[in-house]
Amino acid sequence: MSTALGNHILVEFMNCEPSIMNDVSAIERDMVAAAQKAGATVINSTFHHFSPYGVSGVVVIQESHLAIHTWPEYGYAAVDLFTCGEMNAWISFDHLKECFGAKSYSALELKRGSVNLLQRNDFDITSMRQKAAEWRNPDFYTRNVWFTDKDDEQALSLRFTGEVLFDVQSPFQRVRILESYKYGKMLALDDMVMTTEKDEFHYHEMISHPALFSLPSAKNVLIIGGGDGGTAREVLRHKNIEQVTMVEIDGEVIEACKIHLPKIAAEFDNPRLDLIVGDGIEFLKKASPNSYDLIIVDGSDPVGPAEGLFSVEFYTNCYKALKSNGILVAQGESPKFNEKAFTELNLTLQTIFGLDKAPISLFFVPTYPTGMWSFQYGIKGNITVNEVKNKSEIQDFVAKEKLRYYNEAIHTNTFALPNFVKELVRKK
Ligand code: SPD
Numbered sequence: 389m390s391t392a393l394g395n396h397i398l399v400e401f402m403n404c405e406p407s408i409m410n411d412v413s414a415i416e417r418d419m420v421a422a423a424q425k426a427g428a429t430v431i432n433s434t435f436h437h438f439s440p441y442g443v444s445g446v447v448v449i450q451e452s453h454l455a456i457h458t459w460p461e462y463g464y465a466a467v468d469l470f471t472c473g474e475m476n477a478w479i480s481f482d483h484l485k486e487c488f489g490a491k492s493y494s495a496l497e498l499k500r501g502s503v504n505l506l507q508r509n510d511f512d513i514t515s516m517r518q519k520a521a522e523w524r525n526p527d528f529y530t531r532n533v534w535f536t537d538k539d540d541e542q543a544l545s546l547r548f549t550g551e552v553l554f555d556v557q558s559p560f561q562r563v564r565i566l567e568s569y570k571y572g573k574m575l576a577l578d579d580m581v582m583t584t585e586k587d588e589f590h591y592h593e594m595i596s597h598p599a600l601f602s603l604p605s606a607k608n609v610l611i612i613g614g615g616d617g618g619t620a621r622e623v624l625r626h627k628n629i630e631q632v633t634m635v636e637i638d639g640e641v642i643e644a645c646k647i648h649l650p651k652i653a654a655e656f657d658n659p660r661l662d663l664i665v666g667d668g669i670e671f672l673k674k675a676s677p678n679s680y681d682l683i684i685v686d687g688s689d690p691v692g693p694a695e696g697l698f699s700v701e702f703y704t705n706c707y708k709a710l711k712s713n714g715i716l717v718a719q720g721e722s723p724k725f726n727e728k729a730f731t732e733l734n735l736t737l738q739t740i741f742g743l744d745k746a747p748i749s750l751f752f753v754p755t756y757p758t759g760m761w762s763f764q765y766g767i768k769g770n771i772t773v774n775e776v777k778n779k780s781e782i783q784d785f786v787a788k789e790k791l792r793y794y795n796e797a798i799h800t801n802t803f804a805l806p807n808f809v810k811e812l813v814r815k816k
Contacts, residue, residue: 625785
């Protein structure tokens with residue numbers, strides 16, 4: 389008979405791969421596999437990622453638990469392997485050592501609950517047995533894994549299944565397709581949510597239709613970025629558009645979305661679309677003047693490859709490439725999440741296009757931090773965007789195309805700004 393109720397191995401994994409130590413989905417997968425490899429029955433796992441670094445999580449097993457806390461900046465993981473019964477937790481140890489790439493480690497094994505020191509008290513558990521028999525085991529373990537899009541002060545978290553459907557480190561960024569419970573499959577670039585199956589229409593309808601209904605005879609559209617394909621899909625709904633040129637820097641984003649988000653990446657084979665995998669910033673440096681009715685900048689946030697999409701030089705080149713009556717629409721960040729980028733972009737557009745030629749459209753995206761997001765406009769020539777001139781045409785289009793966000797009332801109201809936003813972008 390064993391002399392202890394449990395066995396506890398306290399592990400220090402050191403000099404681990406820092407990126408793995410910060411990857412909540414990989415750690416959850418590895419911890420669950422470590423338990424299963426050692427023959428444990430997994431009941432539940434709950435894992436969280438912390439800002440800016442670190443993962444904590446527990447795998448509850450019928451034989452006790454496996455727990456972890458990581459410090460990616462030190463390449464360090466503190467792991468507890470607590471087991472009872474015949475399970476050999478050293479198998480879990482070996483698995484995790486390999487998965488984490490730990491170059492050094494130490495482990496201390498303790499016996500827990502020494503039976504010599506404990507007194508056994510048997511009690512009647514008949515009623516508990518009845519209750520247990522009534523409870524139906526769903527026969528699967530639950531997972532509690534969260535993806536967090538954040539800065540140092542705010543975050544938006546989505547619970548996802550833990551399944552990683554696509555995970556490629558491209559030359560520009562980490563491209564992932566994950567599956568969230570509430571919003572379906574989701575494209576994440578580095579640690580930022582780009583789009584999800586269930587709310588992508590908010591963004592893609594609003595980046596396209598207010599501008600296109602303000603330019604009824606537009607023919608040529610340039611999209612910079614937009615690798616998921618949602619913006620191109622919306623633009624191509626307009627039959628007056630003869631040619632859409634789309635320049636996306638990262639071919640992996642296109643591939644990931646073609647495979648996993650086909651309803652968003654729906655129009656890549658449209659003959660009116662010229663899809664170029666290349667650098668949009670360089671493309672615009674060489675673009676012929678007066679070429680496009682509409683330029684849409686569907687980029688990600690101003691870190692990594694999209695940083696240049698927030699520069700004065702880039703928007704000066706956009707201005708030149710627009711026709712004399714043309715519109716620029718740019719992903720404009722959030723006045724609540726990225727106030728600095730939001731304000732600076734508007735100042736840039738006011739400087740290049742003119743003080744009264746840089747309207748802002750606000751709209752709602754539940755999966756972006758704070759939910760409040762913007763598109764920022766640059767108007768070249770005499771075009772008004774915040775008025776509806778063709779109400780019945782819009783109504784027919786919305787009905788025919790089954791749009792779910794944009795309508796003629798939203799068209800006007802999206803340009804109405806709360807006072808605090810007006811104050812942020814007050815003309816100097
Ligand atoms: N923080 C998200 C900023 C929006 C980035 N673009 C989304 C791409 C959708 N086509």
